[in-house]
Amino acid sequence: MTNCAVLMEEIGKLPQKYYSEVLDFVGYLQKKKQIEYENDAAEYKEMASDIEREQEAQEWCNASFGPVCNP
Numbered sequence: 001m002t003n004c005a006v007l008m009e010e011i012g013k014l015p016q017k018y019y020s021e022v023l024d025f026v027g028y029l030q031k032k033k034q035i036e037y038e039n040d041a042a043e044y045k046e047m048a049s050d051i052e053r054e055q056e057a058q059e060w061c062n063a064s065f066g067p068v069c070n071p
Contacts, residue, residue, distance in 0.1 A: 001009075011022055048054060
């Protein structure tokens with residue numbers, strides 16, 4: 001049984017009075033996911049703005065996979 005199926009089964013066993021708490025926790029996890037995404041995006045932007053590091057990455061890619069045309 002998948003984690004999702006187990007989760008749904010376990011939630012179904014709860015009394016309805018706890019559903020709002022489950023929804024609150026799901027909201028918390030969604031916010032946590034969004035913050036992680038925003039942090040990752042900021043880190044990637046910072047890394048991409050590092051010209052020297054980008055040049056090294058391009059050289060590595062070209063050596064590993066061959067040159068790629070950039071439009």
